[in-house]
Each structure stands twice: as structure tokens, then as C-alpha cells.
Amino acid sequence: MSTYPILRARLHALEDQLKVVEQSPRWLEAMSSAAAETEAQDGPDATIPTDTRIQNPELHAGLDATIGNEARMQRQELDNVRTALNNAVALQGPQQTEELRRAWTGYFRVQHDCEAIFGECLRLLGGVALRNQGFGQILDNEIWDVADELIRSCANDSIGDPWTSLTVPAPREAVARTLARMIRVRFPAWNVWTIPLAAREYGHVVAEDAPKLPDDIAARLRSSVEPQLDDVVRSVAAAHKVRKVGRKFRELEATARDTMLGLEPAAQDESHAAVQRRVARLVECERSCLHVLVADAYATYTLGVAYACAALLLRFEPTRSPRDDLVSDAVRGDVVLAMLARMNEDSQSRPYDQPLKQLQLGWDSVLEQATADGTGVADPARGKEFVDWVWDAFKRRLRPTARYPGEDDAEGWLSVRRARTEWDLTLQASDEFGTSGLRLRKLRDALNAAWSWRLENPGADDRKIRRLETATMKICTDIVDDIRSRSGARQGSTQRPEGRSRG
């Protein structure tokens, strides 16, 4: 029997699926309408301010430019497959077989590539569906506004590009930039203490989108993979009984090098294929490790103490086996501290002396206990060497505003110190954390103020920490309102309504 109809049917089905994904901006609209209808039926849910529902035209455009564009490209590929199939019908004998094989191979390549697009689309739409719900006042919808705005300012300060995606809940942190540049916030841990971790996720976008930074990372990747190629070739050669002197061995070495450079040489036999597989795996693993560390370094670079505290005190577990089998939390901790130390050394006034000492003492104490039997031991010298390299790359490739300001009078660490002084006064007067008159202009400053207070008061009781959390949330939403009203004044967009629930 002819298998043409089978391939045609598969092409048709895949094309239909791509159309669904291409329409994801429309799904967003439909979901917002559905949420509004539900509200009409079930009564308004005070926890869902209407303006926080996802109706942003920039987001629609961003989605269309990423997921939509990718879906259109894959449909074009399907058209090519269809053409190959139609050509095959007109041919005969071996030529027909060859053309048919090309069509099937093309189809499976597209199908494979589509899996990532479909997954991304569902995660985004599912995340939006979740964000659109109130869950009876449990889901702090305003935290998403804060997270979105924090990432938007990271994007603007770091690479100057508008960020048109969303922060969405996710089961775990990403190890690379996602197609739609979504920022994952780990479910259900979203509050002012964990929001700095979202900057790490944006670090993956920076690693791939900042001009020329990907080239630096690729060069670093090559320098870490190259010394390992010899081991790979020798081990494959031994397994396939290839002599270490001779042409075949040199060919395997060339295959290893080409694979590292992404040249995809044609596999001549099973030994070449084995070298390709092993080098490709090695490159992928090293790339992921590098991206994880670049993301940690970036988040520290741009958020300073706030990220270091969130990561070291709340998230990193040095006794845990490396996440995703990539890199241990002990190594990541070293990188974060080395970056903060580098930021401190680079400022004349050494602004982070005290928090750095506190964090270093705390982390050392954790490592001493947690790695007493030798598990998870890190190598601070390697962390420092990595930070020396990434520091240089960030300085050259990112905007100067990317770095958390340590000595700027108007914002950054000095504004945090002023706010802390103000809090000392309000705490003395009323045992409350003041939320007005603090002159904190940026979200990263508010988050740093909160974390630095918590860092200096490790014995503070839970009630006080919650009060600080509530106050910080109020400060953050005020900053978001201010940013949006200013950008609304510039662009004529709608302001957020007054008098909605806070925190």
C-alpha cells in the first residue's frame, strides 16, 4: 500500500496544532474574557484587580513575535516537506525512495522542534490562567505585577530592550532562556523574599540576548570543553579498537573538534558517531552549567545583596545533589559571594563590607555543618576565577545601569541605608516599618532594604518578619504604580485604579 496518505494526514495534524499555537494571543484574550464572565456569574473576586488580568497588547505582540513566529516558521518547513512528498509522487525507483525518505525525515525534524514550542505555549497559557484566578485571596496577584516590573526594569537597565513577556509560576527554575522569554517563579514560593530569584531567571535571557555576550560565553565554553576532548577521543578509540597513532585517530580528533564547534560533521562510522554523541553531550552539559552560573552572577550583579540573601539563605541547599545534575548549590553559593565581593572591591567606599561579612560567615557556617563529610565541597578559588571572567564580560556587554549602584546618591545601596535609618526611627516610635517618605525609587532598592534588615536581624521573630514583608510589599506596589503612571503619562496608557487591595 502507499503511505502517502499517512504522511499527508500527519502533516495536516501537525499543521493544525501549529495553528492552535499561532493563535495563542487570541487564547489570552479569550481567557481574560472567560475570567470576566466567571466573575459576572460568581460575583466579583476582590483579589483580582481587573487591570492585573493579562490584556497587555505588548505581551500579545511579544508572544506573536516569539511563539507565533516560531510556529509560522515550522509551518513553512511543513510546506517544504509537503513539496518533497508531492515530488516523490512524480518520481520512480530509487529517486522516489530517496525523496520520500527526505520527506519523512523532514516531518520528524519539524515534529521534534514543535515539542518545545507546544510546551512553551501551554506553560504560558497555563500560567496566565493561574494568574487570572484569585483563589480566595491566597494568590497575591500584586506580586506578579512586582515581578513583571522588576524584570522589565532589569531588561531596560541591562540591555535596553523592552521585555514583553510574563513572569509565570513554574515547578522549577529554568536552566536556559525559554522561547517566549518567560520568567519562571517557583510555585508556590512567591513573596517579597523570593522575588529576587526571578532576576536569576532573567539572567538566562541576558546570557542569550545581550549583544555579544553569547560570543563571550561560547568562547568560555570552548575553553572548558577543549581540554576534555582528548579523553573522549581516547575512550572511544579504545572501545572501537582504533590505534592511537594513525589516520583514523586523527579523524576522530577532527570529528570531536568539529562537533564542539557545532559543525555537525557527517558520521563516517559508529566510532565517529560515538565521538559526536559524547562531545555533544559534554558541550550541552558544560553549556547548561555555564548558563546557570552566569545567571547567578547576573542576578547578584544587578540586585546585589537582595539576590545573595534570597539564594544563600532561602534557596541553596549545599547538601543537595547538583540540581538537574549540573552544578551544586555549594558552587553556586561561591559564585554569588565572589560576585558580591567583586562589586564591593570595585567601589571605593566598600559599601557591602558588612552584609558580605555576614553572608560569608553564615554561608561558611552552613558549609562547615553541611559538608562536614566532604559532600558538596566547593572551590572558592574557582568561583573567583569565574567571576573575574564574567565581571569583565558584563562590564563590556551590559549597560552601566545593569550593575546595582553602590555609591549613587539617588538610588541603590545608599538609598537602602537611608531607608534603613528611617525604619529605625519608625520602629522606635511605633514598632512599625514605615512605608512612606523612604525615597526608594526602584524595586530592587525596596527588596534590598527588606533583605538587609532581615540579614542584620537574624533573631527577629516571625511576626516582625511578616510585618516587614507587608510593608515591603506596600512600598513595591507604590513603586509599580509610580512607574506605570509615569509611563502612562508618556505613552497615554491606562493608569492602575486607586483603592484596590494591597499586599
Added chain:
Amino acid sequence: MTAPDAQGVLLGQVDALARDLGRTSAFLRNLPPHLDRVVQQRAVGRFEQLLQQGRDELDTLRSQIEADDPLGECWKRLPPISMQATEVFGEALAFLEGALARANGLDQNLCPLADALLDELSTRTGVKWDRFTILAEGELFRDMAGIIRVRFPDTTVWNLPVVAHEFGHYAGRELSQRGSQRTVHPFEELLAREQQRGWDTLHVHELLADVFATYTLGPAYAFTGLVGRFDPSDAYRESPNGTHPPAAQRARAVLSTLRRIEAERGQAGAFATYLDGLENAWTQLLADTGQPASLADAGGIDAADFDRLVGELYELLESHLQPDGRYGLERFNSAQQVAAVIRRRVDEDGRATPVQDDVELADILNAGWIERWRCWNLNTEIGRVVLDLARELMQARARQ
């Protein structure tokens, strides 16, 4: 200068995790009222048990830290708890997002049909099932919350038989029999035996799921797998992550299961010419993509031992499922009658020709494939009629 110490940091992480567990419980207790009631009833209790277990473990750890147990040991006790909690959070998030996506119509109403199909298979096979399906990135059954995932955005009826495969994963674990001293899990025993013979445990799991789906759904699953899903161009290599056996092995398991059903008493010729047609189509797909024609030709495994393994999996189902579980001659005859109804509906542009009362969803799916096989160019029209029939059946059941 005060600084956080190892004990303070550990307590901070314990408290943060406990807070997350509490928040997840709160989410599940406050599901939006418009979510499918069935979804709510079937999921929340199971999650709550897992979350409570995590809270209990954290309470114990907290007491140990406060009682000055060796701190290094306490630090080592956190990762297993936090990793388990991360798994639960992932499942809870998948549930919330999947259920909301389903409530927002992203599944094009396929999930309720998938649920109905699973309920039907549960009734026929005797494997108790009270869970549900959600949309996800790929088909999957996760034991933790017992949710079957339907691949987005492939929400056509042609994809529906795949849920039977996922149900097969669940069913394998549920098969049990009372021994004199204890409950015996025959599939677990089979897995242990086959592992000793050199078969990959994950592959045997997948093969059981294929055999189960074919055994309970008949040719509909075979069509979906061989014609719609399996990759003939890479037919002799396992999946990249090693979890699934090569497509050629799966195709052979599926076809062999249909042959075994036909070899049962009174089942001769149960699947008419369709079984040969499927076998020929798969052989042609292999030829068109330049692959060896059979497992024996491709080498690598002992084809006779593979057939023995499939035979054992088949016997396992034959001896542990209810007799109605097998999709055989009688049901496939019914499917062929439904196929005639589909043809009339397509020809008459959707006019409602009724089907008999005793039709099942499995019959409608088989009928859809019979018609699709006969007339590929009416793929869309046939799919629409199959969907209509399936929904009519669900409505009729709801009225009973």
C-alpha cells in the same frame, strides 16, 4: 556583628518550605468555583495527603534542630524532604494549570471525553479508576497524583486512544491477587524476572502499556500508534532519553496483541482485513524510510524472546482483567456498524443518523479509524462526526 548561622539558615529554609506547603494546601482548598466538579473531587484529597506528609516531616526536622541534634545530620535530612515537596508542588501546579486550561477550553473539550473513555475502560477491565485527565506538554501518567496528561495541542479524537496507553501504566501497578500470605503484584514479579533476562524495566513498562491499550481498545490504538504516532524513520532506536523501546518493538507488540486476540476461541478474523492492512502499512512505512523490514533483519535483540515477553504481558492481562476488558470480535462488529453511521453522516452532511444503545466510546473510536482508513481525504469531516457521536454518547450516559 550578628550573622545568620547554620542553624538559623536551616530553620529559615524549613519554615519557608512549610509555608509553601501550607500555601499549596490553601490553593487546593480554594479552587475557583467554575472548575469542573469532577476534577475537584478527584484530586484534592490525594494532594492533601502528600502535603500533610511533607508538613509532618518538616515538623519532625524542626524539633530535631531545636533539640540540638547534630546539625550536619539535620542539613542532610532537608534535601529529601524538599525534593519530594518540589515534586508535589510540580504536580499541584500541573494540576492547577491543566485544570484551568481545561476550564478555559484549551483542550477543545477533549479531556472530558478522555475521562469518559477511562471510566469505560475501568468498568470493562475491573481496574478501579477515580482520577482524571489534564492538558500537558506530553502524554504521561504520574503516580504521585494519579493524573493522566493529554498532549497539548493535539486535541483531536485521533489522539484519544493514547490515554488508554497511559491508563495501562496505572493498571500494571494495580494488578494484584491475594496469595495465601500476602497480596501478590504479578506485574512487579514479571518485571523482576524480565530484568534478570536483560530486558530494560522502563521498556517493559511501556510495552505493557502498549499491550494493554491494544487489548482494551483494539485496532483503534494500533492505528493511532502505527499510523499516527510511531516514528518509522528511526524505528530501531530507543527514545533519546531511553525511556521508550524502539518504535519497531512497540509496533510488533501492538500487532502481536491483535493477533493473539484473534487466536482466542471464537475470535478468529475478529479484525477482518484491518490487521493485515495495518501490518502492511507499517512494513511499507519502514521501507519508505529506508529501515530494515523486521526486528530479525535489524538485529540487536532476540525476536523470539521478544515475542515470548509480549506473550507473557498478554497472558498477564488475560488472566487478571475482567473478560469484558478484551476488545474482540463482538465489539469490533459493533464498531463496523458505527462506521456505517459515520459514513452516512459524512455523506449526508451531518444529518443525525442514530447509533445503537449499546455502543461504547471504544467502538466509536474504532469506527472513526475504520472510516479514516477507508477515506483519508475526508479526515476532517470524519473527525468531526466522531467527536459528535462521542459527545452524544456522553450526553446519553449523563441522562441515564
